[in-house]
Amino acid sequence: xxxxxxxxxxxxxxxxxxxxxxxxxxxxVTKRIPSGVVALDNLCLTLRRGEVVALLGPNGAGKxxxxxxxxxxxxxxxxxxxxxGADPRNHSARxxxxxxxxxxxxxxxxxxxxxxxxxxxxxxxxxxxxxxxKVAGLDGIESRFFGQLSGGQKQRVLFALAxxxxxxxxxxxxxxxxxxxxxxxxxxxxxELLASRGKTVLLTTHYLEEADSLAQHIVVxxxxxxxxxxxxxxVKSLGSVTRGxxxxxxxxxxxxxxxxxxxxxxxxxxxxxxxxxxxxxxILTTQAESTMREILxxxxxxxxxxxxxxxxxxxxxxxxxxxx
Amino acid sequence: MxxxxxxxxRFPPLTRNISIFLRETRYEFLRLMRTRSFSFSxxxxxxxxxxxxxxxxxxxxxxxAISVAKYVLASYAVFGMVGxxxxxxxxGLAADFAAGWLDLKRASPMPPLAYVLAKCCSAVxxxxxxxxxxxxxxxxxxxxxxxxxxxARMIALxxxxxxxxxCVGLALALLVPFSSAPGITNMIYLxxxxxxxxxxxxxxxxxxMQTIAxxxxxxxxxxxxxxxxxxxxxxxxxxxxxxxxxxxxxxLGIAAAAxxxxxxxx
Numbered sequence: 001x002x003x004x005x006x007x008x009x010x011x012x013x014x015x016x017x018x019x020x021x022x023x024x025x026x027x028x029v030t031k032r033i034p035s036g037v038v039a040l041d042n043l044c045l046t047l048r049r050g051e052v053v054a055l056l057g058p059n060g061a062g063k064x065x066x067x068x069x070x071x072x073x074x075x076x077x078x079x080x081x082x083x084x085g086a087d088p089r090n091h092s093a094r095x096x097x098x099x100x101x102x103x104x105x106x107x108x109x110x111x112x113x114x115x116x117x118x119x120x121x122x123x124x125x126x127x128x129x130x131x132x133x134k135v136a137g138l139d140g141i142e143s144r145f146f147g148q149l150s151g152g153q154k155q156r157v158l159f160a161l162a163x164x165x166x167x168x169x170x171x172x173x174x175x176x177x178x179x180x181x182x183x184x185x186x187x188x189x190x191x192e193l194l195a196s197r198g199k200t201v202l203l204t205t206h207y208l209e210e211a212d213s214l215a216q217h218i219v220v221x222x223x224x225x226x227x228x229x230x231x232x233x234x235v236k237s238l239g240s241v242t243r244g245x246x247x248x249x250x251x252x253x254x255x256x257x258x259x260x261x262x263x264x265x266x267x268x269x270x271x272x273x274x275x276x277x278x279x280x281x282x283i284l285t286t287q288a289e290s291t292m293r294e295i296l297x298x299x300x301x302x303x304x305x306x307x308x309x310x311x312x313x314x315x316x317x318x319x320x321x322x323x324x
Numbered sequence: 325m326x327x328x329x330x331x332x333x334r335f336p337p338l339t340r341n342i343s344i345f346l347r348e349t350r351y352e353f354l355r356l357m358r359t360r361s362f363s364f365s366x367x368x369x370x371x372x373x374x375x376x377x378x379x380x381x382x383x384x385x386x387x388x389a390i391s392v393a394k395y396v397l398a399s400y401a402v403f404g405m406v407g408x409x410x411x412x413x414x415x416g417l418a419a420d421f422a423a424g425w426l427d428l429k430r431a432s433p434m435p436p437l438a439y440v441l442a443k444c445c446s447a448v449x450x451x452x453x454x455x456x457x458x459x460x461x462x463x464x465x466x467x468x469x470x471x472x473x474x475x476a477r478m479i480a481l482x483x484x485x486x487x488x489x490x491c492v493g494l495a496l497a498l499l500v501p502f503s504s505a506p507g508i509t510n511m512i513y514l515x516x517x518x519x520x521x522x523x524x525x526x527x528x529x530x531x532x533m534q535t536i537a538x539x540x541x542x543x544x545x546x547x548x549x550x551x552x553x554x555x556x557x558x559x560x561x562x563x564x565x566x567x568x569x570x571x572x573x574x575x576l577g578i579a580a581a582a583x584x585x586x587x588x589x590x
Contacts, residue, residue: 068427
């Protein structure tokens with residue numbers, strides 16, 4: 001083997017590490033929905049082969065929108081979406097992709113077996129039927145009508161449909177919603193198994209624990225913007241992800257007493273959240289230095305300023321509290 | 325992944341697409357059959373109406389050269405197939421839409437045409453089922469004499485005649501939210517059937533009703549169906565085909581506009 005490597009052909013040496021070949025990406029994607037709301041704001045996301053990536057964020061953060069864009073179910077207002085080097089609507093891209101969406105209702109009068117057979121039929125080389133049943137844990141309920149299943153069982157059927165084509169890339173939108181702890185652990189084990197077989201998985205979740213235990217890479221988003229990203233360890237220690245102060249994605253909490261209204265604060269680059277409670281305004285920002293300069297310029301009378309690096313849970317409570 | 329495999333994926337062989345379509349059709353028909361709220365009402369209404377108006381209340385009169393039982397057979401055959409198309413496509417598609425199920429299908433490599441055609445074929449099968457049941461009732465209980473050629477013509481007309489109403493269903497599914505789809509479908513189905521002379525033969529309706537009937541696709545299909553028995557009350561066969569064609573194009577136009585609107589908002 002070493003003889004082959006020593007051939008004097010430096011130009012044609014393959015990419016040294018095939019595991020970093022991007023499988024799917026969102027490049028500077030902005031998605032504005034007709035009501036004027038910006039669901040995704042200049043979002044960049046790259047999925048590499050064999051990687052489990054978690055898109056973590058509260059409800060309404062834009063997680064499902066990101067999945068729909070990656071599936072070619074909607075098109076971005078600006079930016080590009082790429083799956084296996086092609087447009088996501090490309091037939092060959094769909095052949096290699098499986099998806100589990102948050103589906104309100106599937107045809108209830110079809111049996112579990114029939115649903116799976118139908119989806120297997122769409123692919124030229126689907127996963128073996130028995131394997132799907134085993135992986136999704138559907139043993140014993142194959143002959144039931146979909147409408148007769150419990151919430152967790154329905155969720156597992158949808159997981160089975162995502163795997164039907166033995167895809168290389170799998171999107172799981174909130175896969176464990178409605179599952180009890182045992183089924184949730186079971187599905188986690190299956191997702192890990194998929195990744196160990198070289199499959200690329202993007203899962204969205206609002207459970208930090210789920211992202212932490214499954215993903216090699218976590219992207220935290222809120223209101224369509226990336227709040228922070230990195231390995232679970234990096235994300236958990238937030239502030240330590242710094243690669244130079246300017247491109248730092250780390251989040252800071254700024255507390256101060258100011259007269260600047262929240263809608264003005266939210267328009268400052270980097271600001272992901274602004275809340276007023278009593279005298280104090282709490283601002284979450286990914287670019288603490290520039291945000292500080294901005295707010296000091298906007299409000300010279302600003303006082304009692306305090307800047308902190310939050311724990312992820314803190315950030316999450318602040319982020320999610322906003323919506324509920 | 326080699327290029328050869330990718331090319332294969334990009335152009336799936338025709339046979340594979342056909343087998344996807346056949347499986348999709350089989351399961352669509354099965355699921356509609358098993359959904360009793362659908363199958364009972366779509367098959368039950370025309371059967372019950374025909375039993376009432378064609379058999380029980382029939383005193384052996386004639387309309388033109390054919391018996392009332394045979395005349396009404398044509399009307400309720402059309403009434404039945406229109407219902408199958410409107411509810412099977414309109415309400416069925418609206419339900420898939422609303423629940424996000426269609427998104428999952430669209431995200432899969434399923435050929436979209438297979439999905440739409442499967443729905444259409446199921447409507448045709450229900451149409452054939454209804455027409456055959458009514459014919460059977462007519463022959464056994466209403467002393468209707470129906471030649472095999474007449475029956476074959478009825479079936480052929482069912483296959484073609486469902487198309488305009490499939491298009492109405494498509495337009496409805498794209499325009500109307502699922503929660504109100506069954507109600508609105510009935511609001512279109514029942515008046516359209518009555519005004520088209522499917523419940524009560526047109527000549528018994530007031531004159532102005534006879535005039536507006538010309539606008540109803542149900543009227544044109546009803547007249548074509550009567551034509552399979554060699555009977556036409558008004559208009560030429562060609563004018564009825566034109567009537568159906570015009571209506572189909574109008575509905576397709578509405579459906580296309582609705583689809584464009586949906587795509588822009590997604």
